[in-house]
Amino acid sequence: MKIKQLLACSLIISTAMMTGCSSEGISLSSGEASTEVEKNDESNKDASEDIEAKDKASESEEASTTDEATEDDEKVEATDTETLLQQFLDDEIEATSIYEDGTERTFKYSDLPHEEDDWESYSYDDDCFVDLDNDDENELILNGPYGGMYLDARDGKVYVLAEGEGTAGTLSYAQYENLTYIVHSDTSHGGRQIHIFDRYEDGEVVETFNLCAEYWDNDFDYYDQDSDFTFKDEKITMEEFEALRKEILGYKTKTEWMRDSAIYEGENFDYSQEKIINDGSDKFYEKLEGCFDSYYYPEDNNGNSGTLSLFLNDSYEYTLRDLYKNGDYRFISSESDIEYFIGRSICLKYPETVSENGDATFTYYVITCYDYYVHVYEADENYENLEYLYTGWVKY
Numbered sequence: 001m002k003i004k005q006l007l008a009c010s011l012i013i014s015t016a017m018m019t020g021c022s023s024e025g026i027s028l029s030s031g032e033a034s035t036e037v038e039k040n041d042e043s044n045k046d047a048s049e050d051i052e053a054k055d056k057a058s059e060s061e062e063a064s065t066t067d068e069a070t071e072d073d074e075k076v077e078a079t080d081t082e083t084l085l086q087q088f089l090d091d092e093i094e095a096t097s098i099y100e101d102g103t104e105r106t107f108k109y110s111d112l113p114h115e116e117d118d119w120e121s122y123s124y125d126d127d128c129f130v131d132l133d134n135d136d137e138n139e140l141i142l143n144g145p146y147g148g149m150y151l152d153a154r155d156g157k158v159y160v161l162a163e164g165e166g167t168a169g170t171l172s173y174a175q176y177e178n179l180t181y182i183v184h185s186d187t188s189h190g191g192r193q194i195h196i197f198d199r200y201e202d203g204e205v206v207e208t209f210n211l212c213a214e215y216w217d218n219d220f221d222y223y224d225q226d227s228d229f230t231f232k233d234e235k236i237t238m239e240e241f242e243a244l245r246k247e248i249l250g251y252k253t254k255t256e257w258m259r260d261s262a263i264y265e266g267e268n269f270d271y272s273q274e275k276i277i278n279d280g281s282d283k284f285y286e287k288l289e290g291c292f293d294s295y296y297y298p299e300d301n302n303g304n305s306g307t308l309s310l311f312l313n314d315s316y317e318y319t320l321r322d323l324y325k326n327g328d329y330r331f332i333s334s335e336s337d338i339e340y341f342i343g344r345s346i347c348l349k350y351p352e353t354v355s356e357n358g359d360a361t362f363t364y365y366v367i368t369c370y371d372y373y374v375h376v377y378e379a380d381e382n383y384e385n386l387e388y389l390y391t392g393w394v395k396y
Contacts, residue, residue: 082129084153085140089124095151097160112144120145132161132173133200134180147171150182152203159203169196176248183249191216193223195249209233211248213241220372223254224395255298258391262375265368266386273343278335287341288318291369295392297376306330308367308374308392320348320367322376331365344369347383 087093094106112122122144129138132150139161140151146164148171153159162182164171169184174197181197192214199207215227223229229241236244242253252260276284288310295308306324313319318335331350339347346367351360366383368375372394377386 081137081153084156084158085129085138085151088140088151088158093158095158095160097163112142122148130173132180132182133203135201152200154203161200161203162198172249174248185249190221191218195245197248211241211244213238218395220395222372224393226395254396255391258373258375259388262368262377262391263388265375266366266377266388269345269366269384269386271342271384273345274341276341278338278340284341285318288335288338288346291346291367291374293394295374295394296396297390297392298396300390301388308376320346331363342366342383347379 084093088095089109091108091110094108097105097107099105109122113120114123115121122142124140124142128141130141131137132139132141133152137153139153140158142149142151144164146166146169149163150161150171150173151158152161162171162184165184167188168186170186170188172183172185174181174183176197179199181199183198184196186192186194193212194214195211197209197211198205209232210230212230213223213227214230215221215223218224218227223238223241225238227238229236229238231241231244242251245251246253276287278284289312292310292312294311296306297308298305300306304324304326306322308320308322310318310320320331320333320335320337322330322332324330331348331352333348333350337348337350339349341347346365346369348365348367350363350365352363354360362381364379364381364383366377366379366386368377374392376389376392378389379386
């Protein structure tokens with residue numbers, strides 16, 4: 001027992017000396033020594049747990065610092081992309097254009113034409129940085145001929161991603177199904193309206209599809225319901241074609257486009273054109289017969305559809321008839337209601353209602369006739385203040 005007490009005292013004294021405490025005056029019984037040993041064991045355990053907690057906190061802090069560093073690197077990389085493009089704009093570095101045959105051309109921004117009055121000049125706007133290839137990094141849009149030029153920074157250099165290719169390949173870009181596509185369009189040639197959509201990754205085209213209207217044999221050189229319409233190499237209807245082109249590219253439908261054109265014409269009607277009075281002359285009838293046809297309108301300003309017909313009836317009377325699709329009519333008129341032509345426009349004074357004593361309430365119409373469509377307006381008694389009603393088509 002004495003030996004055990006001595007060992008316990010020795011342990012306590014040793015511990016005290018290690019912690020810088022003096023052993024002088026220490027007098028412990030065996031119970032006190034045992035209790036003190038247990039206290040020191042707990043103290044050592046607490047110290048160990050504190051060290052372990054500090055180590056874990058240090059590891060967590062290091063991990064957080066690493067994550068922040070990674071985010072900073074990504075920000076620097078994104079910034080570097082726009083920095084390269086800005087350096088091109090500042091004429092500090094060149095851009096490279098790679099052609100289909102593998103040949104390359106390098107140029108600086110100053111090598112491009114920049115005359116304000118020159119249609120072939122290049123320029124850029126405040127919002128010229130846009131993500132065009134879905135990589136969360138912006139590309140550079142240069143305004144210029146046939147839609148301009150798009151440039152991409154990758155691998156520390158600047159490359160031409162796409163550019164306008166003439167009237168058969170005007171450049172633009174569009175969003176479809178949450179992706180950005182670069183578009184080349186051909187809408188200024190006869191017999192076709194074609195849009196080719198390309199999706200890019202790392203400077204390469206990874207997806208292509210088309211949206212087209214073709215009407216090679218159409219006498220009026222514009223698409224109608226009998227034309228061929230294609231989307232992603234599948235046949236579609238005219239309504240589907242117009243809906244897709246409006247959704248993706250923002251194009252107006254055939255009806256909307258003509259409505260806007262007709263409203264502009266009505267607001268700027270030329271009253272100085274030749275006036276041909278309804279006097280029974282050959283000149284008047286030649287003018288009237290030149291308007292003969294049936295013109296379908298899918299929608300007027302009140303949402304009605306119908307057909308305007310100008311024809312010679314079975315009694316050899318010249319007739320003008322506007323029938324709604326539901327069987328009602330806007331007017332059923334004859335040549336006697338025509339007061340005169342102004343240029344190519346019929347000025348019609350239609351007796352809307354006639355009382356028992358013969359007094360009539362008139363509505364005045366202006367019908368502007370073209371080769372394959374007509375614009376129809378309501379007007380005042382002087383055929384002024386034209387209010388657009390609809391456009392009718394020979395072939396809609």
